[in-house]
Amino acid sequence: EQLAEPAKAHYTSRYACLRPCPMVCPNQGLVQQLGVIRRSRELEGKDTSALSYERAISIIKAYPHTITSWRLTEVSNLSGIGEKMLSKITEYVTHGKIRESRSSPPPHGYSLFLFNLFFHPETIAASARFKSLSEFTTIYGIGATTARKLFDSFGLRTLDDLKEHYASHDPPPHPYWHNRNHSEERRIMTPAPVLSIMAALDLRDDLNEKIPRAEVDLMHDIVMGELGKLRPGCLSTVVGGYRRGKTESNDVDIVITHPTLVSGSDQVKGLGEVLVNRLYEAGLITHVMHLSGFHTPDALRTSHWDTLEKALTVFILPPDALGVGSPRIHRRLDLIFAAPEAYWTAITGWTGSKHFERDLRLWAKVERGMKFDSSGITRRRDSKQYFPRSEQEVFDILGLEWIDPTMRNA
Ligand code: DGT
Ligand code: MG
Structure with a gap:
């Protein structure tokens, strides 16, 4: 079947999946200030406003020039930069910082002075409420x-x-193995504990510590070493921020498959369960927050992204893995299991960034009549399924020019 000519990638595209976007951009200061406002909107539950900041930030991150006053006209023509956002950018360009625009009046009963004070990014960052909410x-x-x-x-x-x-x-966390209906041989003999809030408080410092690339590589090697003993011949890719070139990650995300796995059977789920079991029994996994299709009610990720099997866990390296007497830090480890046909969509879907992924799904739906998620690509009109054999094929099927993972930091 002949595929249409792919759309060209360019920083002016409306879609983040067509905007090459480096990890560090020429307008980092502006991005940082808008990021504070976005975060405060998110913490206050103002999701629509948070999203429009996220869009604007993503567009600015892809903009290849330092924004100076003579570039403002071009910036104002970028899609996703409305009047309100432009006034903030202008303010940054002229004053080096942003105040909440006067064109959006404070809510009834608030003084303009206090309102401006409160919404100044530096003031937001310093406010007691923002601090507490961020910390929590x-x-x-x-x-x-x-x-x-x-x-x-x-x-x-x-x-x-x-x-x-x-x-x-602290209510006992909802056990991830609750109501599981698995066969005797796959039964988890010693279910790992779910992370309660009290336990999460104890692990807070560990889990907020960034993970250097060398340690990501080591974790990957150890996990795949254990899996190799159970099931030789598995394939894996470290995805997430690591694949986008982050020097330090917040967690480790690994997509795993085996060439002989049959999709739609219980084999993929089985592979996930035996690996998690093994790592738990080896003392390498200390907690499992989520396994396969079962959620804890207050889970961080409540939205249903796809139908892939995944294990959200807490991992710890064996003693001395990073040298004799090296500190052992608990790390967040996400394992994603896919049948071979879904391997490349899983890799694309988990490489991120989150905003890149959001626009990838939107692009597929609106511009190509396709449904994209990590578990596959389906054409809407006839439900035809595609099974890409490389990430390049994922882009080809979706009609997108290739963007290197390190340029997907939208
Ligand atoms: P970080 O914070 O250093 O771990 O940065 P990322 O970009 O690795 O962020 P992370 O680990 O939360 O997510 C990795 C990517 O995977 C993210 O860009 C979007 C995607 N993702 C996150 N959660 C889910 C999920 O539940 N399902 C699917 N399909 N994708 C997800
Ligand atoms: Mg990650």
Whole structure:
């Protein structure tokens, strides 16, 4: 079947999946300030506003020139940069920082002075509320909604407040193996504990520590070494920020397949379960927050992205793995299991960035009549399924010019 000519990638594209975007851009200061406002909107549950900041940030990150006053006209013509966003950019260009625009009046009852003070990015960053909410969300299992509830309804302000609160309120986490209906031989004999909030508080420092690339490589080698003993011949790729070239990652994401796995059978799920079991019994996995299609109710990722099998876990290197007496730091490890036909869509879908992925799905749907997710590509009109054999083929089928993973930092 003849595929249409791919759309050209360019920084002016409306779609993030067509904008090559480096890790560090020429307008990093502006991006950082807009990022503070975006984060505060997100913490306050103003998702629509947060998303329009996210779009604008993504567009600016792909813009190849330093924005100076004589570039503002060109910037204003970029899609996703509305009048309001342009006024913030202009302010940054003239004053080196951003205040909330005067064209958006404060909510009734607030003084303009206090409003401006509160929404100034530096002021936002310094405000007690922003600080508390940000701090609360550094704990695995606490999202923006929970953080606001803890602040507003329970009056909590500090991590010590939080500890005291959860010492008496911590509900046992919903076990990921609850209601699982698996056969005797695949039964998890010793289910790993789910991460309770109290346990997450104890692991907070570890889990917020960034992971250098060399340690990502080592974790990958150890995991695949264990898997090789159970099931020789598996293939794997480290995805996520690591694949996009991040020097330090927040977690490790690995996509795994085996050439003989039959999709639609229980084999993919089985592979995930035996590996997680093995790593737990070897003392390499300490917690499992989620396995396969089962969620803990307050899980961080509530939206259903795809039908792939995945294990969200906490991993720890064996003693002395990084040299004699080296510290052992708990790390977030996500394992994604795919049948061979879904391997390349899984890799594309998990490489990110999140915004790149969002626009990839949107592009596929709106411009190509296709449904893309990590588990596959389907043409909508006749439900034809595609099984790409490389990531290049994923881009070809979706009619997109190739973008290197290191330029997908939208
Ligand atoms: P970081 O924070 O250093 O780990 O940075 P990333 O970009 O690796 O972020 P991460 O690990 O949250 O997610 C990796 C990519 O995978 C992300 O860009 C979007 C995608 N992703 C995250 N969660 C899911 C999920 O539940 N399903 C699917 N299909 N994709 C996901
Ligand atoms: Mg990651």
